[in-house]
Amino acid sequence: MASSNLDWQTDDKREHPAPLTLENVHVSYATRRGKVRAVRGVTVDLHAGESLALIGESGSGKSTLGLAIVRLLPETAEVVPGVITYRRDGREIDVLKLKPNEMREFRWSDCAMVFQAALNAFNPVLKVWAQALDTAKAHGWSDKDAVRKRLVELLEFVQLDPKRVIDAYPHELSGGMRQRVLLALSLLLNPQVLILDEPTTALDIITQRTIIKLLRELKEDQHFTMIFISHDLAIAAELADRVATMYAGRIVELGTSEDIFYRPRHPYTLGLIRAVPTVSGGFEQLFSIPGSPPDLVELPPGCKFHPRCAFASERCKQEEPELVEVGPNHTAACWNWIQVEDELKRNPLHRGALNVLDTAVVSEEIA
Amino acid sequence: MAPIIEVRNLTKQFGKGAEMVTAVDSVSFAIEPGETVCLVGESGCGKSTTGRMVAGLLEATSGEVIFEGKNIKQLDSAAFRRYRQTVQIIHQDPYSSLNPTQTIRQIITAPLLRHNKVKGKSAAEARALELLEVVDLTPARDVIDKYPHQLSGGQRQRVAVARALTVDPKFIVADEAVSMVDVSIRVSILTMLARLKKEFDVTFLFITHDLALAKYFAWQGRITVMYLGRIVEDGPTQRLITDPRHPYTQALLSAVPEADPELAHHKREIELRDAEIPSLLALPRGCTFHPRCPYFVAGQCDVAVPPLEALPEGGRVACPVRMGERISLLV
Incomplete structure (x- = not known):
């Protein structure tokens, strides 16, 4: 894996202070029926270099919580009360108090969100290269050659052929390729924290595996700090160091x-x-x-x-x-x-690698 | 026992000219009454198209669907009606498969009355209540006058099952029937379907992309694996899951994420030669898995389509190169 030239801090960051702390975070949405209390008092530290999975069913508040961290909630949402603190290189930022321009800076350079690889995560009329350049420019990075070099490195890292992908429109890519492009784009500005919302949902099984492998490399070799949001327990089992179960916010x-x-x-x-x-x-x-x-x-x-x-x-x-x-x-x-x-x-759970499939033990219940 | 449904060389093509795709290519299998068969594979493998042809919703380009020994194209109108009632399909999306302007009462009683299953409105209502109880929508009186949007996804899927039951089916094609239902509710729907199997002698063709669900639902039945329109392997579930022989089945099973951290970290890694699935518009010659297959033999796999051959341990495998080799999926 070509990673040494990506200028990420590859040292183990687990001793560093928590990059993200959530204290008593509440989120509610105003609706005609009344206040939807989507998140109710979440307190959690995200340790440096760890991957945390938020699991739960639809409506548990896991996606709302992810969106609250990067402040991409719709206007009907209100984050009160609650404190989200972000730390990097000795700086400490109160995320909920950031001004819009500071927020934009934070959102990709410090904390990047990777959405489910639907087509609508992209601008459909921009080629991959133009999407990357747009992102870079919005963050004050206008050296085209440098952006291109970085993008090529990242596309190689996510095991895509840059020549094939860089001038492609989103619809020309398969679901798995789109997810990998999104991942590459999210790394463009060298964020410290990645929030991945259903990163493998709607992908085929073999494609899911390639994404899981890639995310494991980001975690184990690059020591990224990551939050996985998924309804799929298997994603937590495959990728998380710690797991938070969410229910009713x-x-x-x-x-x-x-x-x-x-x-x-x-x-x-x-x-x-x-x-x-x-x-x-x-x-x-x-x-x-x-x-x-x-x-x-x-x-x-x-x-x-x-x-x-x-x-x-x-x-x-x-x-x-x-x-x-x-x-x-x-x-x-x-x-x-x-x-x-x-x-x-x-009634113990029959789990763990030693408890592999034994066809001699057959339950009649479902037969 | 004679099969309730059999398909022979079933083929479906869509489009024409350069745009033509073969979604299902010469698929043959037979399902006996009382069996549970799972059709698994990734998107584009032709599993849903096969299911729709079995249910008579889609006409095959060539090949036959045989219902109780007769080609459905040759049935007279009475027999065809009986086929259409005996074979029902449950779709993936309970949000679009139920008419949003009708109450559950209307949704369930209409087919009862239309097919003369009951006489009169009050008998229809009584039967509708009974069917709602059968699918565990209890108390049925609280549900019957609701509209679909007032129900959860799981409840809607139960209504779809109750509606299918109105015509006394003996064969149900369940196409991703629980994929859109919340994890915590899925099992109860599977358990309900398994009960129908026993109580109403319903035979299931369960179509899913989820191998773990297939294993669970068809533990005593069979699994058929499709890839790019063809069956690559089938067999008794317990053999297929523990001792898969086709390299694609092996790749699929080894790739499935496991809801168990130790298992997840002990799965064998099968490195494919190409991560991307070929387009149906430009299918590889010979075995369509050959460009990705780690056991590819040049001059053999890329020349002829390997036939499905019987495996002594049960089922069929379309891979002469590897069908004799066992591998362990855990390391």
């Missing part, structure tokens, strides 16, 4: 990837894991989570998950739990997390 569980997949303590996380099959793992009976996600205008009282939760008790109907420590660097917002732990002792 809150982080309800936060832990290492292993904590979340093997030792979940929030009933919603457990429910998600028990609802998703693996291909190479053993055959496992799956279960749905009953009910459907709550109405974000009229949220239920207490824990927002209680109407769907098998562990719900009286307290859950009245008081919303905060994140509490359930293990080292592992927090969950559940009054009954110990019962979840007990449940897993009774």
Whole structure:
């Protein structure tokens, strides 16, 4: 991989201060029906060089949170209260207080967002080269030759043939190529943090794998700090160091990837894991989570998950739990997390590489 | 047992001249009553086109769809009607497959009355309520007077299933039926479909791009893998998932992201010679996978289309080069 000439800091940044800190961030949308409370009090540190996955279903607030960080929310959205602090090279920036021109600077040079590779992530009448030049110019970089050189390097890094891609229109590229071009463009101004919203959704399986490999290289070789937003648990398992489960606008569980997949303590996380099959793992009976996600205008009282939760008790109907420590660097917002732990002792998750597919164990349930 | 549905050399071409594509190329398979067969493959592999031809929504360019032993093109009108009722399709998008101006009551009772399944409005309503209960839309009385937009995606998909059940189908083509449904709800719809299999003797052709779902739903059934319009491998699910033989099946299985960090980091990496899938407008000669295949043999793979050959362990494989070799998908 040609990466030595990309002038990224390739040292391990994990000792550096957190590049991004979210404190009590709330986001609501004004609608005719009332206030949609999409994000309600998210507090999280993004460590230098780590990849954090935000997982949850539609309406959990994960995409809104991503957009809030780069302030690309629609005008009907309001981020109050909340503080988002960004740190780089000793600077500290209050993101929500940036002026529009400062925000533009921040958005690509410090913190870049990579959207799902739909055609509408591009300007359809601009060739890849023109899109890159536009971006560079908007950030005060007008040396065409330098921009071109950088773009070529980046396209090579994402394993595209620059000659073929640089003068192509977006519609001339396949979905996988578009996703890689978006990734290359997002790196153009050497950001510190990448936010990737559903980076592999809608791509074919083999294309997904090439993107995952590329993102792993960015993470492991370049030590980029990344946030993955996905409804797909597999993306979290493939790419994340830490995983945050979101439900009804809150982080309800936060832990290492292993904590979340093997030792979940929030009933919603457990429910998600028990609802998703693996291909190479053993055959496992799956279960749905009953009910459907709550109405974000009229949220239920207490824990927002209680109407769907098998562990719900009286307290859950009245008081919303905060994140509490359930293990080292592992927090969950559940009054009954110990019962979840007990449940897993009774009915363990059949997960992990040692638990590979064994055709002798066959469940009759689905047959 | 005689197959309920069989297709022989089924081919579908779209467009003409230089723009012509062969979306499905000489596909043959048979499905027996009570079986569950999953058709898997990436976009453009022809799985949905095949499903639509099986359901009679699309006419084949050549080849045959055989329903209970007879070519559907040769059925008389009564038999054709019976075929169209026996074979139903559930589409991917429950947002566009239900008429937004009709209530669930209208959506379910119309086919009941149209096909004389019941006599009179009150009998139709009673049957509609029953069917809504069957698809777990309970209490049915709370749902029947709603419009589709008042229901969630999962609930709409259940309505689509209930509507398909109005005509007592014995064969359901489910085309990406749960792809647009939230992860937490998917399994309950699969479980409901699996129950229909038992309670109503419904045979399923389940079309999906999601191999993990295919494995789960057809654990006791079969999986058929398509690539660029052709079947490259099929076989009992448990054999195909643990011991895939076609290099494309192997590549696909090794590429699937796993919802388990340890598995995710122990999967074999299969390096393809070309990451991009060829265009249907310019298909490679011979085996269409050859430009990407790590086991490509010049002078063989790029010359003739490899036939599907029976594998002693079960199913068929279209790769004379590799069909005898086992590989492990985990390292």
